[in-house]
Amino acid sequence: MLKESKEQAQKLVSDATAEIERKKNAAFDELKNQIADISIQAAEKILKENLDADKNKKLVDKYISDISKN
Numbered sequence: 807m808l809k810e811s812k813e814q815a816q817k818l819v820s821d822a823t824a825e826i827e828r829k830k831n832a833a834f835d836e837l838k839n840q841i842a843d844i845s846i847q848a849a850e851k852i853l854k855e856n857l858d859a860d861k862n863k864k865l866v867d868k869y870i871s872d873i874s875k876n
Contacts, residue, residue: 853863
């Protein structure tokens with residue numbers, strides 16, 4: 807009976823450890839997906855700003871103005 811109790815306890819610990827590992831891996835995968843989504847959103851914002859014609863024109867005008875001053 808003592809042996810059976812120890813075996814059951816060991817199985818419970820083993821099962822719990824495996825479940826924790828599965829949940830940890832699932833959480834890590836979810837975190838990687840969220841980071842990828844945030845990175846893509848940030849890149850999209852940067853590209854949209856860089857493709858804005860008005861901002862590009864202002865940047866070129868400022869650069870020409872700076873060159874003229876030197």
